[in-house]
Amino acid sequence: MVRHWWLILIACWSFSLSADEVTDLYESRIEVATQSRDDRQDALREAFSSVLIKVSGQRDVLERPEVSRQLSQATNYLVQYSYVTERQQLYLRAQFDEQRIEELLRRANASYWSARRPNIIFWIAQETQRGARLIGRDADSEIVPAMRRQAHQRGLPISFPLLDLTDLSNLSASDVWGRFERPVQEASRRYPSDGLVMVRVQEGDNGQGYLAQWTLIVGNTRRSGQVDTEDLNGIGMAVVDSVTDRVAAEYAVSYSETEASEFTIRIINLQDLESVLLVESLLRRLASVEQATLARYHQGTAEFRLQLIGDMRRALQALELDNRMQRVEDPWSVTASPVLEYRWLR
Known part of the structure; x- marks a missing residue:
């Protein structure tokens, strides 16, 4: 009977999507x-x-x-x-x-690949006769609009830095050109992104065409690649295509993975019915989740049983894209808990 009422409430409930929901x-x-x-x-x-x-x-x-x-x-x-x-x-x-x-x-x-996708910020350094220069959101360059168009085509949320005084005081073009992770990661903290890409663009051999080398950092994943095309418009499109392929490989669920699994997740700090419904709806929307069932709720803590397509890693990767979920780890625990625990921050 309780489960019946949960289903009715969930069916009637809607909630606002995050900025990383591809509409x-x-x-x-x-x-x-x-x-x-x-x-x-x-x-x-x-x-x-x-x-x-x-x-x-x-x-x-x-x-x-x-x-x-x-x-x-x-x-x-x-x-x-x-x-x-x-x-x-x-x-x-x-x-x-x-x-x-x-x-x-x-x-x-x-x-x-579900509609909830990581937002990736692109830091671009382009070679010029005077050395490398940074290309930001409002730069006069073919690369940025080409990247925006292709990212929309592929369904990848992307953004670019403002390159205002705050950015320029935290990093230089040589940091991006050298693909030095620490300063670029620090500069990215002010932006609502889930990952970053460092791109360096230069002319090809003998001045023919262009070459771009990129490094992607999203979650615990680091991938690199390079593309070459005849013009800057093509470079922008090719970089986004390559990066999207890599991001999708991390977050998309493969239906060829026949192995199914089940695990329990505990969510704390759910102080009201509204929060419980939001979390259950969020879990149901994860691409790798076949079914999410509320197993227990008591004094602000809920446990959900999740049936998955493939392994648990992809489900957790997708879940942790939501900044309202914070993983709870007990540093004093001597044994690994069979139940993963998250804190709801909303």
Whole structure:
């Protein structure tokens, strides 16, 4: 009976999403020349492909046989479409069915990346004739707008530093160019980000094209890579693509991981019903959580049983993106507790 009332309350409850909640995960906008049937069909296929990449987090998802067979059937997954004109350019805007997309990814044993995603701040140093210079949010450079467009296309929340007096007093272009972690991490603390990328951009050999080397730090993960393209616009897009692939590899849930697991999580400092409902809803929304069940609640402490897809690590990574959750660790404990404990900070 108690469980029945919990379900009713949860169904009626809604809560505000964080800044890192991607709101248009199942939507795409494609340039079209006309509103003809042929142009519409081509645009819907392109929009469908774009959404599949965005939801899975991986560009190679379109190569999976089950997905590839469905690309010509975009209308079977379509919820609605419309046309919009901006700056004399006609666009087709398409929205696809969330449940059907996820079912397709599951059948294809692909990955699924939920709407809650880490916000990554990009620190960029570009080589010039006078040495390296920092490129921030308002810089006159092709790189930043290219990165913004591609990040929106991939569903990765990103930001750029202001490069005001506070930033410039804490680090220099040489810190970013050398990819020195400590000063860049310190400078990032003032921004609401979950991770950072240090990028250095320079001309290619013999002045042909451009080369960018990047280092990603998010959670306990550190990854590096490099890309080269003909122009700065391409560099911005390529860096974001590479970084998004790596972030998705850490946070997306792979449906090919057949191993299921279950564990219990304890949340303290839940002083009222509203907080309990918020936490249960948050747990249910984690990509790797198949089911979240309230097992016990007493004097501000709740225990939830979670059934997972894959291992526990990915669930905890996603959970700890929420700054309202603080891991509780007892330094005096001599044995590891079988129940993970978090404090609710809201």
